[in-house]
Amino acid sequence: MSNNVSRYVRQEIFAGIGKEGQGKISKGRVAIIEMSSIGAAVANNLARAGVGYLKLIDGDYIEMAELQRQTLFTEEEAKNETPRAVAAAQYLRGVNSEVVIDPVISDVNSGTIDNLIEDVDLVIDATDSMEVRLLLNEACHHLKKPWIYGGTLASSGMTMNVMPGDDEPCLRCFLGDEYDAGGEQPTCATVGILNSAASIVAALQSAEALKILSDSDAVRKDLVTFDVWENYFDLVPVDKDPDCPVCGRQGYAFYGKVGSQTATMCGKDSVQVIPKKEVELDFEKYAEKLASQGTVKYTKYTLDFSDGNIDIKLFKNGRAIIKHVSDEKRAKAVYAEYIGL
Ligand SMILES: [Zn+2]
The missing domain is CATH 3.30.310.10 (TATA-Binding Protein)
Incomplete structure:
Protein backbone atom coordinates (compact mmCIF):
# COMPACT_ATOMS: atom_id res chain seq x y z
CA MET A 1 0.00 0.00 0.00
CA SER A 2 1.50 3.36 -0.95
CA ASN A 3 1.90 6.12 1.57
CA ASN A 4 -0.81 8.34 0.17
CA VAL A 5 -3.50 5.73 0.74
CA SER A 6 -5.50 6.50 3.87
CA ARG A 7 -5.11 4.02 6.72
CA TYR A 8 -8.91 4.10 6.91
CA VAL A 9 -9.40 3.13 3.27
CA ARG A 10 -11.48 0.07 4.18
CA GLN A 11 -13.93 2.27 6.04
CA GLU A 12 -13.89 4.94 3.33
CA ILE A 13 -14.86 2.48 0.60
CA PHE A 14 -17.59 1.07 2.83
CA ALA A 15 -20.80 2.68 1.51
CA GLY A 16 -22.24 3.34 4.98
CA ILE A 17 -19.32 5.60 5.95
CA GLY A 18 -17.48 6.92 2.89
CA LYS A 19 -14.81 9.61 2.94
CA GLU A 20 -17.24 12.15 4.34
CA GLY A 21 -18.24 9.86 7.20
CA GLN A 22 -14.61 9.11 7.98
CA GLY A 23 -13.94 12.85 8.13
CA LYS A 24 -16.63 13.18 10.77
CA ILE A 25 -15.36 10.15 12.69
CA SER A 26 -11.88 11.66 12.80
CA LYS A 27 -13.34 14.76 14.48
CA GLY A 28 -15.45 12.70 16.91
CA ARG A 29 -14.91 12.91 20.66
CA VAL A 30 -15.93 9.90 22.75
CA ALA A 31 -15.74 9.10 26.46
CA ILE A 32 -15.72 5.47 27.53
CA ILE A 33 -16.85 4.80 31.07
CA GLU A 34 -14.65 2.07 32.49
CA MET A 35 -11.91 0.02 30.86
CA SER A 36 -13.85 -3.17 31.58
CA SER A 37 -14.05 -6.13 29.20
CA ILE A 38 -16.54 -4.13 27.13
CA GLY A 39 -14.83 -0.76 27.50
CA ALA A 40 -11.37 -2.00 26.58
CA ALA A 41 -12.74 -3.70 23.45
CA VAL A 42 -14.69 -0.60 22.39
CA ALA A 43 -11.61 1.60 22.97
CA ASN A 44 -9.57 -0.75 20.78
CA ASN A 45 -12.16 -0.66 17.97
CA LEU A 46 -12.65 3.11 18.07
CA ALA A 47 -8.91 3.88 18.21
CA ARG A 48 -8.32 1.67 15.16
CA ALA A 49 -11.30 3.22 13.38
CA GLY A 50 -9.71 6.66 13.80
CA VAL A 51 -12.08 8.39 16.23
CA GLY A 52 -10.34 11.71 16.90
CA TYR A 53 -10.41 11.82 20.69
CA LEU A 54 -10.94 9.05 23.23
CA LYS A 55 -11.30 9.70 26.94
CA LEU A 56 -10.67 6.47 28.84
CA ILE A 57 -12.23 6.78 32.28
CA ASP A 58 -11.47 4.19 34.94
CA GLY A 59 -10.68 4.29 38.63
CA ASP A 60 -9.53 0.71 39.02
CA TYR A 61 -6.36 -1.31 38.47
CA ILE A 62 -5.70 -4.52 36.52
CA GLU A 63 -6.01 -7.90 38.21
CA MET A 64 -5.03 -11.34 36.93
CA ALA A 65 -8.61 -12.68 36.93
CA GLU A 66 -9.59 -9.91 34.50
CA LEU A 67 -7.23 -11.07 31.73
CA GLN A 68 -9.72 -13.81 30.84
CA ARG A 69 -11.88 -11.13 29.18
CA GLN A 70 -9.95 -7.85 29.04
CA THR A 71 -8.16 -7.66 25.75
CA LEU A 72 -5.73 -4.75 26.15
CA PHE A 73 -3.87 -5.88 29.26
CA THR A 74 -0.92 -8.14 30.07
CA GLU A 75 0.20 -10.37 32.94
CA GLU A 76 2.97 -7.89 33.72
CA GLU A 77 0.41 -5.11 34.15
CA ALA A 78 -1.74 -7.30 36.39
CA LYS A 79 1.29 -8.12 38.55
CA ASN A 80 2.09 -4.41 38.83
CA GLU A 81 -1.57 -3.54 39.45
CA THR A 82 -1.28 -0.86 36.74
CA PRO A 83 -4.27 1.52 36.57
CA ARG A 84 -6.52 0.27 33.77
CA ALA A 85 -6.85 3.70 32.13
CA VAL A 86 -3.07 4.11 31.98
CA ALA A 87 -2.40 0.66 30.53
CA ALA A 88 -5.16 1.02 27.94
CA ALA A 89 -3.84 4.43 26.86
CA GLN A 90 -0.29 3.15 26.54
CA TYR A 91 -1.39 0.29 24.31
CA LEU A 92 -3.73 2.35 22.14
CA ARG A 93 -1.18 5.12 21.54
CA GLY A 94 0.96 2.45 19.93
CA VAL A 95 -1.99 1.33 17.81
CA ASN A 96 -2.94 4.74 16.45
CA SER A 97 -0.84 7.86 17.06
CA GLU A 98 -3.38 10.00 15.16
CA VAL A 99 -5.93 9.59 17.94
CA VAL A 100 -5.75 11.76 21.04
CA ILE A 101 -5.93 9.28 23.91
CA ASP A 102 -6.83 10.83 27.25
CA PRO A 103 -6.65 8.44 30.23
CA VAL A 104 -8.51 9.64 33.31
CA ILE A 105 -8.05 7.76 36.58
CA SER A 106 -11.33 8.65 38.22
CA ASP A 107 -14.41 7.27 39.82
CA VAL A 108 -17.66 8.20 38.05
CA ASN A 109 -20.07 9.74 40.53
CA SER A 110 -22.44 12.69 40.77
CA GLY A 111 -19.54 14.96 41.72
CA THR A 112 -17.31 14.04 38.77
CA ILE A 113 -19.64 13.19 35.90
CA ASP A 114 -20.14 16.67 34.42
CA ASN A 115 -16.40 17.24 34.03
CA LEU A 116 -15.91 13.79 32.60
CA ILE A 117 -18.49 13.94 29.82
CA GLU A 118 -19.32 17.56 28.98
CA ASP A 119 -16.55 17.93 26.36
CA VAL A 120 -17.41 14.83 24.30
CA ASP A 121 -19.97 14.08 21.56
CA LEU A 122 -20.83 10.58 22.72
CA VAL A 123 -20.50 8.44 25.85
CA ILE A 124 -20.02 4.67 25.88
CA ASP A 125 -21.31 2.89 28.95
CA ALA A 126 -19.09 -0.04 29.90
CA THR A 127 -19.61 0.04 33.65
CA ASP A 128 -20.68 -2.90 35.77
CA SER A 129 -22.42 -0.61 38.25
CA MET A 130 -26.14 -0.05 37.74
CA GLU A 131 -25.95 3.05 39.91
CA VAL A 132 -23.29 4.61 37.67
CA ARG A 133 -25.36 3.67 34.61
CA LEU A 134 -28.50 5.32 35.97
CA LEU A 135 -26.45 8.41 36.87
CA LEU A 136 -25.16 8.46 33.30
CA ASN A 137 -28.72 8.14 31.95
CA GLU A 138 -29.75 11.21 33.93
CA ALA A 139 -26.61 13.24 33.20
CA CYS A 140 -26.89 12.59 29.46
CA HIS A 141 -30.59 13.50 29.54
CA HIS A 142 -29.70 16.77 31.25
CA LEU A 143 -26.77 17.53 28.93
CA LYS A 144 -28.67 16.31 25.81
CA LYS A 145 -25.86 13.95 24.92
CA PRO A 146 -26.15 10.57 23.18
CA TRP A 147 -24.85 7.54 25.04
CA ILE A 148 -24.75 3.81 24.34
CA TYR A 149 -25.83 1.47 27.08
CA GLY A 150 -23.97 -1.83 27.19
CA GLY A 151 -23.98 -4.55 29.80
CA THR A 152 -23.00 -8.17 30.04
CA LEU A 153 -23.41 -10.92 32.60
CA ALA A 154 -22.69 -14.64 32.38
CA SER A 155 -23.35 -15.55 28.72
CA SER A 156 -25.81 -12.73 28.01
CA GLY A 157 -25.61 -9.12 26.94
CA MET A 158 -27.71 -6.07 26.19
CA THR A 159 -27.16 -2.79 24.42
CA MET A 160 -29.25 0.22 23.44
CA ASN A 161 -28.59 3.64 21.95
CA VAL A 162 -30.00 6.42 24.10
CA MET A 163 -30.36 9.49 21.92
CA PRO A 164 -31.23 13.03 22.99
CA GLY A 165 -34.59 14.45 21.92
CA ASP A 166 -38.07 14.88 23.36
CA ASP A 167 -39.44 11.82 21.59
CA GLU A 168 -36.53 9.50 22.37
CA PRO A 169 -36.81 6.87 25.12
CA CYS A 170 -34.13 6.72 27.81
CA LEU A 171 -32.83 3.67 29.67
CA ARG A 172 -35.30 4.28 32.48
CA CYS A 173 -38.19 4.04 29.98
CA PHE A 174 -37.00 0.47 29.37
CA LEU A 175 -36.30 -0.44 33.02
CA GLY A 176 -39.55 1.02 34.36
CA ASP A 177 -40.40 2.99 37.44
CA GLU A 178 -40.12 0.05 39.82
CA TYR A 179 -36.49 -0.71 39.03
CA ASP A 180 -34.37 -0.59 42.17
CA ALA A 181 -30.67 0.03 41.50
CA GLY A 182 -29.88 -0.79 45.11
CA GLY A 183 -31.65 -4.16 45.03
CA GLU A 184 -29.79 -7.46 45.05
CA GLN A 185 -28.56 -7.94 41.48
CA PRO A 186 -26.53 -10.84 40.19
CA THR A 187 -22.99 -9.68 39.35
CA CYS A 188 -20.03 -11.00 37.40
CA ALA A 189 -18.68 -12.12 40.78
CA THR A 190 -21.67 -14.37 41.46
CA VAL A 191 -22.63 -15.70 38.02
CA GLY A 192 -19.42 -15.23 36.01
CA ILE A 193 -18.92 -13.77 32.57
CA LEU A 194 -17.88 -15.06 29.14
CA ASN A 195 -15.47 -12.98 27.08
CA SER A 196 -17.51 -13.73 23.95
CA ALA A 197 -20.61 -12.05 25.38
CA ALA A 198 -18.60 -8.95 26.27
CA SER A 199 -17.04 -8.90 22.78
CA ILE A 200 -20.46 -8.91 21.13
CA VAL A 201 -21.73 -6.00 23.22
CA ALA A 202 -18.52 -4.09 22.46
CA ALA A 203 -18.78 -4.81 18.72
CA LEU A 204 -22.38 -3.61 18.59
CA GLN A 205 -21.56 -0.46 20.57
CA SER A 206 -18.56 0.24 18.31
CA ALA A 207 -20.70 0.01 15.15
CA GLU A 208 -23.36 2.29 16.62
CA ALA A 209 -20.68 4.77 17.73
CA LEU A 210 -19.41 5.05 14.14
CA LYS A 211 -22.98 5.55 12.92
CA ILE A 212 -23.70 8.27 15.49
CA LEU A 213 -20.40 10.08 14.87
CA SER A 214 -20.86 9.99 11.10
CA ASP A 215 -24.52 11.16 11.30
CA SER A 216 -25.77 7.95 9.70
CA ASP A 217 -29.50 7.37 9.45
CA ALA A 218 -28.92 3.67 10.21
CA VAL A 219 -28.62 4.23 13.99
CA ARG A 220 -30.46 1.33 15.65
CA LYS A 221 -33.69 2.14 17.49
CA ASP A 222 -34.23 -1.17 19.25
CA LEU A 223 -32.54 -2.65 22.28
CA VAL A 224 -30.52 -5.79 21.55
CA THR A 225 -30.59 -8.70 23.96
CA PHE A 226 -28.76 -11.97 23.42
CA ASP A 227 -27.35 -15.04 25.08
CA VAL A 228 -24.49 -16.92 23.43
CA TRP A 229 -25.11 -20.04 25.53
CA GLU A 230 -28.90 -20.11 25.29
CA ASN A 231 -28.74 -19.27 21.58
CA TYR A 232 -30.98 -16.27 21.17
CA PHE A 233 -30.47 -12.83 19.70
CA ASP A 234 -33.47 -10.47 19.86
CA LEU A 235 -34.35 -6.90 19.01
CA VAL A 236 -36.71 -5.32 21.54
CA PRO A 237 -38.52 -2.09 20.65
CA VAL A 238 -38.38 0.46 23.50
CA ASP A 239 -41.16 3.03 23.65
CA LYS A 240 -40.90 6.43 25.21
CA ASP A 241 -42.76 6.38 28.54
CA PRO A 242 -44.42 9.79 29.01
CA ASP A 243 -44.46 9.05 32.74
CA CYS A 244 -40.77 8.03 32.89
CA PRO A 245 -39.24 9.55 36.06
CA VAL A 246 -36.22 10.79 34.09
CA CYS A 247 -37.20 11.85 30.56
CA GLY A 248 -40.95 12.19 31.24
CA ARG A 249 -41.16 13.82 34.66
CA GLN A 250 -37.62 15.29 34.50
CA GLY A 251 -36.73 14.10 37.98
CA TYR A 252 -33.27 12.81 38.84
CA ALA A 253 -32.48 10.30 41.57
CA PHE A 254 -28.67 10.40 41.18
CA TYR A 255 -27.58 13.36 39.04
CA GLY A 256 -26.93 16.52 41.06
CA LYS A 257 -27.31 14.60 44.33
CA VAL A 258 -24.54 14.01 46.84
CA GLY A 259 -23.45 10.45 46.25
CA SER A 260 -22.33 7.85 48.72
CA GLN A 261 -18.74 8.11 49.92
ZN1 LIG B 1 -37.18 7.80 29.98
Whole structure:
Protein backbone atom coordinates (compact mmCIF):
# COMPACT_ATOMS: atom_id res chain seq x y z
CA MET A 1 0.00 0.00 0.00
CA SER A 2 1.50 3.36 -0.95
CA ASN A 3 1.90 6.12 1.57
CA ASN A 4 -0.81 8.34 0.17
CA VAL A 5 -3.50 5.73 0.74
CA SER A 6 -5.50 6.50 3.87
CA ARG A 7 -5.11 4.02 6.72
CA TYR A 8 -8.91 4.10 6.91
CA VAL A 9 -9.40 3.13 3.27
CA ARG A 10 -11.48 0.07 4.18
CA GLN A 11 -13.93 2.27 6.04
CA GLU A 12 -13.89 4.94 3.33
CA ILE A 13 -14.86 2.48 0.60
CA PHE A 14 -17.59 1.07 2.83
CA ALA A 15 -20.80 2.68 1.51
CA GLY A 16 -22.24 3.34 4.98
CA ILE A 17 -19.32 5.60 5.95
CA GLY A 18 -17.48 6.92 2.89
CA LYS A 19 -14.81 9.61 2.94
CA GLU A 20 -17.24 12.15 4.34
CA GLY A 21 -18.24 9.86 7.20
CA GLN A 22 -14.61 9.11 7.98
CA GLY A 23 -13.94 12.85 8.13
CA LYS A 24 -16.63 13.18 10.77
CA ILE A 25 -15.36 10.15 12.69
CA SER A 26 -11.88 11.66 12.80
CA LYS A 27 -13.34 14.76 14.48
CA GLY A 28 -15.45 12.70 16.91
CA ARG A 29 -14.91 12.91 20.66
CA VAL A 30 -15.93 9.90 22.75
CA ALA A 31 -15.74 9.10 26.46
CA ILE A 32 -15.72 5.47 27.53
CA ILE A 33 -16.85 4.80 31.07
CA GLU A 34 -14.65 2.07 32.49
CA MET A 35 -11.91 0.02 30.86
CA SER A 36 -13.85 -3.17 31.58
CA SER A 37 -14.05 -6.13 29.20
CA ILE A 38 -16.54 -4.13 27.13
CA GLY A 39 -14.83 -0.76 27.50
CA ALA A 40 -11.37 -2.00 26.58
CA ALA A 41 -12.74 -3.70 23.45
CA VAL A 42 -14.69 -0.60 22.39
CA ALA A 43 -11.61 1.60 22.97
CA ASN A 44 -9.57 -0.75 20.78
CA ASN A 45 -12.16 -0.66 17.97
CA LEU A 46 -12.65 3.11 18.07
CA ALA A 47 -8.91 3.88 18.21
CA ARG A 48 -8.32 1.67 15.16
CA ALA A 49 -11.30 3.22 13.38
CA GLY A 50 -9.71 6.66 13.80
CA VAL A 51 -12.08 8.39 16.23
CA GLY A 52 -10.34 11.71 16.90
CA TYR A 53 -10.41 11.82 20.69
CA LEU A 54 -10.94 9.05 23.23
CA LYS A 55 -11.30 9.70 26.94
CA LEU A 56 -10.67 6.47 28.84
CA ILE A 57 -12.23 6.78 32.28
CA ASP A 58 -11.47 4.19 34.94
CA GLY A 59 -10.68 4.29 38.63
CA ASP A 60 -9.53 0.71 39.02
CA TYR A 61 -6.36 -1.31 38.47
CA ILE A 62 -5.70 -4.52 36.52
CA GLU A 63 -6.01 -7.90 38.21
CA MET A 64 -5.03 -11.34 36.93
CA ALA A 65 -8.61 -12.68 36.93
CA GLU A 66 -9.59 -9.91 34.50
CA LEU A 67 -7.23 -11.07 31.73
CA GLN A 68 -9.72 -13.81 30.84
CA ARG A 69 -11.88 -11.13 29.18
CA GLN A 70 -9.95 -7.85 29.04
CA THR A 71 -8.16 -7.66 25.75
CA LEU A 72 -5.73 -4.75 26.15
CA PHE A 73 -3.87 -5.88 29.26
CA THR A 74 -0.92 -8.14 30.07
CA GLU A 75 0.20 -10.37 32.94
CA GLU A 76 2.97 -7.89 33.72
CA GLU A 77 0.41 -5.11 34.15
CA ALA A 78 -1.74 -7.30 36.39
CA LYS A 79 1.29 -8.12 38.55
CA ASN A 80 2.09 -4.41 38.83
CA GLU A 81 -1.57 -3.54 39.45
CA THR A 82 -1.28 -0.86 36.74
CA PRO A 83 -4.27 1.52 36.57
CA ARG A 84 -6.52 0.27 33.77
CA ALA A 85 -6.85 3.70 32.13
CA VAL A 86 -3.07 4.11 31.98
CA ALA A 87 -2.40 0.66 30.53
CA ALA A 88 -5.16 1.02 27.94
CA ALA A 89 -3.84 4.43 26.86
CA GLN A 90 -0.29 3.15 26.54
CA TYR A 91 -1.39 0.29 24.31
CA LEU A 92 -3.73 2.35 22.14
CA ARG A 93 -1.18 5.12 21.54
CA GLY A 94 0.96 2.45 19.93
CA VAL A 95 -1.99 1.33 17.81
CA ASN A 96 -2.94 4.74 16.45
CA SER A 97 -0.84 7.86 17.06
CA GLU A 98 -3.38 10.00 15.16
CA VAL A 99 -5.93 9.59 17.94
CA VAL A 100 -5.75 11.76 21.04
CA ILE A 101 -5.93 9.28 23.91
CA ASP A 102 -6.83 10.83 27.25
CA PRO A 103 -6.65 8.44 30.23
CA VAL A 104 -8.51 9.64 33.31
CA ILE A 105 -8.05 7.76 36.58
CA SER A 106 -11.33 8.65 38.22
CA ASP A 107 -14.41 7.27 39.82
CA VAL A 108 -17.66 8.20 38.05
CA ASN A 109 -20.07 9.74 40.53
CA SER A 110 -22.44 12.69 40.77
CA GLY A 111 -19.54 14.96 41.72
CA THR A 112 -17.31 14.04 38.77
CA ILE A 113 -19.64 13.19 35.90
CA ASP A 114 -20.14 16.67 34.42
CA ASN A 115 -16.40 17.24 34.03
CA LEU A 116 -15.91 13.79 32.60
CA ILE A 117 -18.49 13.94 29.82
CA GLU A 118 -19.32 17.56 28.98
CA ASP A 119 -16.55 17.93 26.36
CA VAL A 120 -17.41 14.83 24.30
CA ASP A 121 -19.97 14.08 21.56
CA LEU A 122 -20.83 10.58 22.72
CA VAL A 123 -20.50 8.44 25.85
CA ILE A 124 -20.02 4.67 25.88
CA ASP A 125 -21.31 2.89 28.95
CA ALA A 126 -19.09 -0.04 29.90
CA THR A 127 -19.61 0.04 33.65
CA ASP A 128 -20.68 -2.90 35.77
CA SER A 129 -22.42 -0.61 38.25
CA MET A 130 -26.14 -0.05 37.74
CA GLU A 131 -25.95 3.05 39.91
CA VAL A 132 -23.29 4.61 37.67
CA ARG A 133 -25.36 3.67 34.61
CA LEU A 134 -28.50 5.32 35.97
CA LEU A 135 -26.45 8.41 36.87
CA LEU A 136 -25.16 8.46 33.30
CA ASN A 137 -28.72 8.14 31.95
CA GLU A 138 -29.75 11.21 33.93
CA ALA A 139 -26.61 13.24 33.20
CA CYS A 140 -26.89 12.59 29.46
CA HIS A 141 -30.59 13.50 29.54
CA HIS A 142 -29.70 16.77 31.25
CA LEU A 143 -26.77 17.53 28.93
CA LYS A 144 -28.67 16.31 25.81
CA LYS A 145 -25.86 13.95 24.92
CA PRO A 146 -26.15 10.57 23.18
CA TRP A 147 -24.85 7.54 25.04
CA ILE A 148 -24.75 3.81 24.34
CA TYR A 149 -25.83 1.47 27.08
CA GLY A 150 -23.97 -1.83 27.19
CA GLY A 151 -23.98 -4.55 29.80
CA THR A 152 -23.00 -8.17 30.04
CA LEU A 153 -23.41 -10.92 32.60
CA ALA A 154 -22.69 -14.64 32.38
CA SER A 155 -23.35 -15.55 28.72
CA SER A 156 -25.81 -12.73 28.01
CA GLY A 157 -25.61 -9.12 26.94
CA MET A 158 -27.71 -6.07 26.19
CA THR A 159 -27.16 -2.79 24.42
CA MET A 160 -29.25 0.22 23.44
CA ASN A 161 -28.59 3.64 21.95
CA VAL A 162 -30.00 6.42 24.10
CA MET A 163 -30.36 9.49 21.92
CA PRO A 164 -31.23 13.03 22.99
CA GLY A 165 -34.59 14.45 21.92
CA ASP A 166 -38.07 14.88 23.36
CA ASP A 167 -39.44 11.82 21.59
CA GLU A 168 -36.53 9.50 22.37
CA PRO A 169 -36.81 6.87 25.12
CA CYS A 170 -34.13 6.72 27.81
CA LEU A 171 -32.83 3.67 29.67
CA ARG A 172 -35.30 4.28 32.48
CA CYS A 173 -38.19 4.04 29.98
CA PHE A 174 -37.00 0.47 29.37
CA LEU A 175 -36.30 -0.44 33.02
CA GLY A 176 -39.55 1.02 34.36
CA ASP A 177 -40.40 2.99 37.44
CA GLU A 178 -40.12 0.05 39.82
CA TYR A 179 -36.49 -0.71 39.03
CA ASP A 180 -34.37 -0.59 42.17
CA ALA A 181 -30.67 0.03 41.50
CA GLY A 182 -29.88 -0.79 45.11
CA GLY A 183 -31.65 -4.16 45.03
CA GLU A 184 -29.79 -7.46 45.05
CA GLN A 185 -28.56 -7.94 41.48
CA PRO A 186 -26.53 -10.84 40.19
CA THR A 187 -22.99 -9.68 39.35
CA CYS A 188 -20.03 -11.00 37.40
CA ALA A 189 -18.68 -12.12 40.78
CA THR A 190 -21.67 -14.37 41.46
CA VAL A 191 -22.63 -15.70 38.02
CA GLY A 192 -19.42 -15.23 36.01
CA ILE A 193 -18.92 -13.77 32.57
CA LEU A 194 -17.88 -15.06 29.14
CA ASN A 195 -15.47 -12.98 27.08
CA SER A 196 -17.51 -13.73 23.95
CA ALA A 197 -20.61 -12.05 25.38
CA ALA A 198 -18.60 -8.95 26.27
CA SER A 199 -17.04 -8.90 22.78
CA ILE A 200 -20.46 -8.91 21.13
CA VAL A 201 -21.73 -6.00 23.22
CA ALA A 202 -18.52 -4.09 22.46
CA ALA A 203 -18.78 -4.81 18.72
CA LEU A 204 -22.38 -3.61 18.59
CA GLN A 205 -21.56 -0.46 20.57
CA SER A 206 -18.56 0.24 18.31
CA ALA A 207 -20.70 0.01 15.15
CA GLU A 208 -23.36 2.29 16.62
CA ALA A 209 -20.68 4.77 17.73
CA LEU A 210 -19.41 5.05 14.14
CA LYS A 211 -22.98 5.55 12.92
CA ILE A 212 -23.70 8.27 15.49
CA LEU A 213 -20.40 10.08 14.87
CA SER A 214 -20.86 9.99 11.10
CA ASP A 215 -24.52 11.16 11.30
CA SER A 216 -25.77 7.95 9.70
CA ASP A 217 -29.50 7.37 9.45
CA ALA A 218 -28.92 3.67 10.21
CA VAL A 219 -28.62 4.23 13.99
CA ARG A 220 -30.46 1.33 15.65
CA LYS A 221 -33.69 2.14 17.49
CA ASP A 222 -34.23 -1.17 19.25
CA LEU A 223 -32.54 -2.65 22.28
CA VAL A 224 -30.52 -5.79 21.55
CA THR A 225 -30.59 -8.70 23.96
CA PHE A 226 -28.76 -11.97 23.42
CA ASP A 227 -27.35 -15.04 25.08
CA VAL A 228 -24.49 -16.92 23.43
CA TRP A 229 -25.11 -20.04 25.53
CA GLU A 230 -28.90 -20.11 25.29
CA ASN A 231 -28.74 -19.27 21.58
CA TYR A 232 -30.98 -16.27 21.17
CA PHE A 233 -30.47 -12.83 19.70
CA ASP A 234 -33.47 -10.47 19.86
CA LEU A 235 -34.35 -6.90 19.01
CA VAL A 236 -36.71 -5.32 21.54
CA PRO A 237 -38.52 -2.09 20.65
CA VAL A 238 -38.38 0.46 23.50
CA ASP A 239 -41.16 3.03 23.65
CA LYS A 240 -40.90 6.43 25.21
CA ASP A 241 -42.76 6.38 28.54
CA PRO A 242 -44.42 9.79 29.01
CA ASP A 243 -44.46 9.05 32.74
CA CYS A 244 -40.77 8.03 32.89
CA PRO A 245 -39.24 9.55 36.06
CA VAL A 246 -36.22 10.79 34.09
CA CYS A 247 -37.20 11.85 30.56
CA GLY A 248 -40.95 12.19 31.24
CA ARG A 249 -41.16 13.82 34.66
CA GLN A 250 -37.62 15.29 34.50
CA GLY A 251 -36.73 14.10 37.98
CA TYR A 252 -33.27 12.81 38.84
CA ALA A 253 -32.48 10.30 41.57
CA PHE A 254 -28.67 10.40 41.18
CA TYR A 255 -27.58 13.36 39.04
CA GLY A 256 -26.93 16.52 41.06
CA LYS A 257 -27.31 14.60 44.33
CA VAL A 258 -24.54 14.01 46.84
CA GLY A 259 -23.45 10.45 46.25
CA SER A 260 -22.33 7.85 48.72
CA GLN A 261 -18.74 8.11 49.92
CA THR A 262 -18.18 4.39 49.78
CA ALA A 263 -18.93 1.59 47.32
CA THR A 264 -18.22 -2.12 47.31
CA MET A 265 -16.43 -3.14 44.12
CA CYS A 266 -17.88 -5.78 41.84
CA GLY A 267 -15.97 -9.03 41.97
CA LYS A 268 -13.43 -7.73 44.45
CA ASP A 269 -13.19 -8.19 48.16
CA SER A 270 -12.70 -4.44 48.41
CA VAL A 271 -14.44 -1.20 49.22
CA GLN A 272 -13.74 2.12 47.56
CA VAL A 273 -13.71 5.27 49.67
CA ILE A 274 -14.03 8.72 48.10
CA PRO A 275 -12.89 11.79 50.05
CA LYS A 276 -15.40 14.56 50.71
CA LYS A 277 -13.56 16.83 48.30
CA GLU A 278 -11.05 16.16 45.55
CA VAL A 279 -7.44 16.75 46.50
CA GLU A 280 -4.03 16.37 44.86
CA LEU A 281 -1.93 14.22 47.16
CA ASP A 282 1.79 14.41 47.64
CA PHE A 283 2.70 10.71 47.78
CA GLU A 284 6.17 11.42 49.15
CA LYS A 285 4.69 13.02 52.25
CA TYR A 286 2.15 10.23 52.67
CA ALA A 287 4.82 7.59 52.28
CA GLU A 288 6.82 9.24 55.04
CA LYS A 289 3.79 9.45 57.28
CA LEU A 290 2.77 5.81 56.75
CA ALA A 291 6.27 4.29 56.78
CA SER A 292 6.30 3.79 60.55
CA GLN A 293 3.06 1.77 60.40
CA GLY A 294 3.80 -0.67 57.59
CA THR A 295 5.28 -1.05 54.14
CA VAL A 296 4.68 1.65 51.53
CA LYS A 297 5.47 1.83 47.84
CA TYR A 298 4.27 4.30 45.30
CA THR A 299 4.32 5.16 41.61
CA LYS A 300 3.22 8.22 39.64
CA TYR A 301 -0.39 7.10 39.97
CA THR A 302 -0.93 5.05 43.12
CA LEU A 303 0.42 4.47 46.60
CA ASP A 304 0.21 1.01 48.19
CA PHE A 305 0.23 0.57 51.93
CA SER A 306 0.17 -2.66 53.91
CA ASP A 307 0.66 -3.43 57.57
CA GLY A 308 0.21 -7.17 57.03
CA ASN A 309 -3.42 -6.85 58.01
CA ILE A 310 -4.74 -3.94 56.06
CA ASP A 311 -4.05 -3.20 52.38
CA ILE A 312 -4.79 0.20 50.91
CA LYS A 313 -4.37 1.45 47.36
CA LEU A 314 -4.46 5.24 47.36
CA PHE A 315 -4.94 7.39 44.25
CA LYS A 316 -3.69 10.93 43.63
CA ASN A 317 -7.13 12.48 44.13
CA GLY A 318 -7.52 10.97 47.60
CA ARG A 319 -9.72 8.08 46.51
CA ALA A 320 -8.70 4.77 48.08
CA ILE A 321 -9.45 1.10 47.59
CA ILE A 322 -9.43 -0.72 50.92
CA LYS A 323 -8.70 -4.40 50.19
CA HIS A 324 -9.94 -7.52 52.01
CA VAL A 325 -12.87 -5.60 53.44
CA SER A 326 -16.51 -6.02 52.50
CA ASP A 327 -18.03 -3.80 55.16
CA GLU A 328 -18.36 -0.15 54.11
CA LYS A 329 -18.30 1.12 57.70
CA ARG A 330 -15.07 -0.71 58.41
CA ALA A 331 -13.54 0.66 55.18
CA LYS A 332 -14.44 4.21 56.22
CA ALA A 333 -12.84 3.65 59.61
CA VAL A 334 -9.63 2.32 58.01
CA TYR A 335 -9.59 5.30 55.67
CA ALA A 336 -10.04 7.76 58.53
CA GLU A 337 -7.29 6.10 60.56
CA TYR A 338 -4.62 5.82 57.86
CA ILE A 339 -5.44 8.41 55.21
CA GLY A 340 -7.44 10.83 57.31
CA LEU A 341 -8.86 13.11 54.63
ZN1 LIG B 1 -37.18 7.80 29.98
